[in-house]
Amino acid sequence: MLKEGDIVLITEISSRHPKSWLLSLAKDTELSTHLGKIFHNQIIGKKYGEVIILTKGKAIIMKPSPRDYLRQFKLKTQILYEDDCAIACSLAGVGSSMKVGEAGTGSGALTMFLAYNVQPSGHVFSYEINEDHLANAQKNLAKTGMTDVVTFKLQDIRLPIEECEFDAFFLDFSSPYEAIDTVAIVLRGGGHLVCFVPNWGQVEKTVAQIRKCPYLIHRETFEITRRNFIVNPNNHIMRPVFRDLVYSGILIHAIRINPD
16 A cells, blocks of 8 residues: 555556656645646545546556656766666566676766665665766655665766775766776676767777777677667557667676686
8 A cells, every 4th residue: 555655657548649646645645737737635545557547638647657757867978778778677687685796977868777776685886977967866766765765976976986896887878988997896806887978980989999908808899789660550550760879889798707
């Protein structure tokens, strides 16, 4: 049963372009929408999947996914898209109880995906050199209720860090090759390094630096593509969305080894 403090996603139904609202439930609170007012008291005590009746329509109570959280973020920087974040987490096998790090917090998109996967007993350390970006990411993550599994640090990742024994580390800034050696020594044996870069010049420099590092083995380099479709079964229509995001960047994956 849902209770005060739980975070829910309310999504309208019977609509071609349904709108959604992310709510942290609080007694005697309401939200005005184009469907009418959503009363938190109407949701408290219900379960995920239940439908609520509003003045001008219906909506379903859902448990938010990382994609849902991300769409509520205030973006001050270019972000890793949800497909990139999901694949990056999969590459490194990010799961509960893991200790993971990232550098280049930005708006906190990857931070949130990592936190979602390591909770409740794992932890994320997020390093960012820009104080304004870090503050914005902290506000974004506060919307998800997952701040207890994340530590934000204002620090240049190219300099030595005090934390160590990471199960995985993610680099998402313009020159990850400058931090390869710093990160390699704080990874556990068998730990994963995942770098994200947008252009080929950065890919070449990053892979070259990984291959020079005695603690890392380069495993793979690839891009992720996504093709969305419009489907109308009534008229037997299915066609791709012609104006869509077709490229975001390149993922580079390496493994920490013990050279001895």
